[in-house]
Amino acid sequence: MTSAAATPKQRVTAKKRSPFTINPQAIPTLAAVVIFIVMIIIGELMFGTYLRLGFISSLLMDHSYLIILAVAMTFPILTGGIDLSVGAIVAITGVVAAKLMIAGVPSWVAIIVMLLIGVAFGALAGILIEQFNMQPFIATLSTMFLARGIASIISTDSLTVPKDNNFSWLATDIHLIDNPKISNDLTVDLGVFVAVIVVVIGYIVLHKTRTGRTIYAIGGSRSSAELMGLPVKRTQYSIYIISALLASVASIVYMASMGNAKNVVGVGWELDAVASVVIGGTLISGGFGYVLGSVIGALVRSIIDPLTSDFSVPAEAVTIVVGVMILIFVVLQRAVMAVKRR
Amino acid sequence: MSENQPIVEMQGITIEFPGVKALDGVNLRLFPGEIHALMGENGAGKSTMIKALTGVYKINGGSISVDSKPQTFTGTADAQNAGIATVYQEVNLCTNLSIGENVMLGHELHGPLGINWKKTHAQAKRHLATLGLQHLDSHASLSSISIAMQQLVAIARAMVIDAKVLILDEPTSSLDANEVEHLFSIMRQVRDSGVAILFVSHFLDQIYEVTDRLTVLRNGTYIAEVMTKETPRDELISMMIGKSAGELSQIGAKKSSRTVESGEQPVASVEGLGKKGSIKPISVDIFKGQVLGLAGLLGSGRTEFGRLLFGADKADEGVYKLHGSDANIDTPASALRGKVAYSTENRRDEGIVGDLTVRENILLALQAIRGMFRPVPKKEADAIVDKYMKELNVRPADPNKLIRNLSGGNQQKVLLARWLATKPELLILDEPTRGIDIGAKAEIQQTVLELAEQGMSVVFISSELEEVVRLSDDIVVLKDRRKIAEILNDGTISPETIVQTIANSDVETTNSGKAA
Structure with missing residues (x-):
């Protein structure tokens, strides 16, 4: 009954895989790497300060929180979701921990409380998304307002972590390379180490565990993942708990280096994280992307600030630069997908 | 061949949705080492039955036992654990992942540092090889292979979970004849290894070719379980639709071919209408009350031409006239204003x-x-x-x-x-009967003829040549994105005529263009 009786048999020949072939999906990520290097080179050529260890050190130390948030945001975005609450979770965990430490609670207890608050908000988002069938955008938008609101009720003051508390130990500088020249040491603090550990764990979870592969599968097609018998619901909970938990970790790192907390800290950080993830080549609709891409994305996002200020771009216009970069990357992704479909 | 003990026994299955009883006391037995067809019209309850067996729907009444053990499925994972694997009509794999990963997803092999990809891909390759798919690169993206191949990959996946029951829900609806043959040989191989296969298809030929036993449903109720060999076609059809087959074969038989008078003005006329990379320039006249069939193989440009006529794609050359005057049809909205309508194949x-x-x-x-x-x-x-x-x-x-x-x-x-x-004055129907049951198909074919009789012009696109021949007054044959013939259906035309037309044009086209 089929009419296609005369169609020649389709040949699918296995091509030899060369180890040097570039997966077209990785092109946006590679582009981000190239752009990062180009930005460093431009900075070095124009101002001569970018290829210094001191510059790299401060770039990493000042933005380790953003790297952690970018890893956090990679998880929901890989499934086609989003977590808008990460910035607000940084605020609420910071304010609560600062209050506790001012009241004399030891720093390790405060840290545990911060992590628990993160888990609680992640679980709440998971419940809203899975039990009440809410869009991740709406669910995390509501937890974002909730977290920000509670933080503001607790305090609207700038809360300084007490000097006698050893919390700021996390921000101790470690000189990896002690240069005789002034301000050109390769210095990192524990926050950078935490960020590196988060990146490594993020990579392992996404690429070496079934939960990670389920995340990619959900991003490809949720209904397929369900019909394949994968634990979709459980994985969705893990995703939002992981992103909220990592937001707490980012808060710890940030507060340790700043020495204080405030209810308005982290406003807009969720969008910086999204920008980092997108610049890093992760598909906003899910299914493709890399943790390392998000790290590069965070670095690109970070270097925009010193670069624009060196070029005397007014601070008000910096967001335009970020916006244009996101636009370029999304267009690039579209182009790659279009080429692939052909 | 079949043992006496069924591997799956579903008895008195009842499923209710708000306001409807989708299934009412349906029985189904599957024996190891047989291919079992689930037959029925659309809406008979086949899909619902399958979803009950795969744990997607909860049953309101009745019992399911697998391997003589009673089961209550609360999700697809439960059914899979019981050894029931399913390949759906729309392939339910993840196109963003590699072939090997799709085979192994959820069953990856672990090393000391999480998933060991080398071992996992090697295992995937072994499973693919048992189905004769060793030529596939397990690292390649699933989206790089055809739907037919994806379906076979889905079957390989079923082998990974060591399925005792394999459900194939309309796997053939988007395959060509060779691909169907390949699928069938794999199905026979899987059957001979002792797996029970539940097969759903709308193609009766396929049912008779590959199945051993069949269960018929109608309107959510159980009609019969019979051996395929012992059941004549007309008897099967009347079991399925509750009417005799004779009534159905009448459609189109009484139709008299519409003759075009010389000098008559066409409703729509295109000259050299084409689009680069989509379809080469085509000229066609369509007259009032005429059914114009578009015949050709998959990828011959049937759909592309339909879309051009409707302005869904913008033609970059050619003249489009409606009732003799130039019409600027480059969007669906302008087509609708010109009383042209298009019903998609998708x-x-x-x-x-x-x-x-x-x-x-x-x-x-x-x-x-x-x-x-x-x-x-x-x-x-x-x-x-x-x-x-x-x-x-x-x-x-x-x-x-x-x-x-x-x-x-x-x-x-x-x-x-x-x-x-x-x-509309011109109605373009792209595969209006694909994937639907005999009863609805007959009704739609009847409607097409009635519409034409009332004076509507119809462009009828279908991959079933038999249907094109039966309904059309005039048949345009497409191949490799060009029009190769226009045949007046004077009653002597058969599907073979069209196949011959396509085959004979091979000589000229093999040099100029290779089929994608």
């Missing part, structure tokens, strides 16, 4: 709007023509919806039901109603 993605009701789906195109500031008056709308639902026999006859809950055949009727409501 019912699910480009046709229905699943979350709207039947009523809303019918009124969509009409409202689009009127524009948002001139709503269709409720009374008129009711009349239109009522008229077409009755005329086309849409079931269930409830205009306020969400269309995604309707069977494929009934969705197709609603789409037809949508375009008829715009009162």
Whole structure:
């Protein structure tokens, strides 16, 4: 009954895989790497300060929180979701921990409380998304307002972590390379180490565990993942708990280096994280992307600030630069997908 | 061949949805080492039955036992653990992942540092090789292979979970003849290894070719379980639709071919209409009350031409005339204003709007023509919806039901109603009968003939040559994105004539272009 009786048999020949072939999906990520290097080179050529260890050190130390948030945001975005609450979770965990430490609670207890608050908000988002069938955008938008609101009720003051508390130990500088020249040491603090550990764990979870592969599968097609018998619901909970938990970790790192907390800290950080993830080549609709891409994305996002200020771009216009970069990357992704479909 | 003990026994299965009894006391037995067909019209309850067996739906009554052990499935994972694997019509794999990963997803092999990809891909390769798919690169993206291959990969996946039961839900609807043969040889191989296969297809030929036993459902009730060999076709058809097969074969038989008088002005006429990379320039005249068939293999440019006629794709050369005067049709909106309508072959993605009701789906195109500031008056709308639902026999006859809950055949009727409501002069139907059951198919074919008799011009696109020949007055044959012949259907034409036409043109085209 089929009419296609005369169609020649389709040949699918296995091509030899060369180890040097570039997966077209990785092109946006590679582009981000190239752009990062180009930005460093431009900075070095124009101002001569970018290829210094001191510059790299401060770039990493000042933005380790953003790297952690970018890893956090990679998880929901890989499934086609989003977590808008990460910035607000940084605020609420910071304010609560600062209050506790001012009241004399030891720093390790405060840290545990911060992590628990993160888990609680992640679980709440998971419940809203899975039990009440809410869009991740709406669910995390509501937890974002909730977290920000509670933080503001607790305090609207700038809360300084007490000097006698050893919390700021996390921000101790470690000189990896002690240069005789002034301000050109390769210095990192524990926050950078935490960020590196988060990146490594993020990579392992996404690429070496079934939960990670389920995340990619959900991003490809949720209904397929369900019909394949994968634990979709459980994985969705893990995703939002992981992103909220990592937001707490980012808060710890940030507060340790700043020495204080405030209810308005982290406003807009969720969008910086999204920008980092997108610049890093992760598909906003899910299914493709890399943790390392998000790290590069965070670095690109970070270097925009010193670069624009060196070029005397007014601070008000910096967001335009970020916006244009996101636009370029999304267009690039579209182009790659279009080429692939052909 | 079959042992006495069934591997799956479903008894008195009843499933109720709000307001409807989808299944009412249905039985199904699957024996190891046999291919079992689940037969019935769209809406008979086949899909529901499968979803009960795969744990997607909970049953309200009856019992399921696998390997003589009673089971209650609360999710697809439960059914898989019991050894039941399913390959769906729309392949349910993840196209963003590699072939090997799709085979192994959820069953990856672990090393000390999480998943060991080398071992996992090697294992995937072994499973693919047992199905004769060793030539596939397990690292390649699933999206790089054809739907047919993806379906075979899905079967390989079923082998990974060591399935005792393999359900194939309309696996052949998008495959060509060779691919179907390949699938069948794999099905036989899997059957001979002792697996029970449940096979659903609308193609009777395939049922008779590959199945050993069949269960027939009608309107959610159990009709019979019979051996395929012992059941003549007409008997099977009447079991399925409750009418004799004779009534169905009458369609088109009484049709007299419409002759075009010289000097008659065509309703629509295109000259050299083409689009780079899509279809080479084509000239066709379509007259009032004529059914123009478009025949050709998959990828021959049938759909592409239909889309050009409707302005869904913009032609970059050629002249388009309606009633003899130039028409500028480059968008669907301009086509609708020119009284040209097009019903897509891709019912699910480009046709229905699943979350709207039947009523809303019918009124969509009409409202689009009127524009948002001139709503269709409720009374008129009711009349239109009522008229077409009755005329086309849409079931269930409830205009306020969400269309995604309707069977494929009934969705197709609603789409037809949508375009008829715009009162087109030229109606382009792209695969209107694909993937729908015999009863609905006959009804749609009948409707096409009636419309033509009433003076509507119809462009009928179908991959079933038999259907094209039966309905069309004039047949345009396409190959490799060009028109190779126009055949007047004078009653001597058969599907073989068209196959010959396509085959004979091989000589000229092999040099100029290779089929994709």
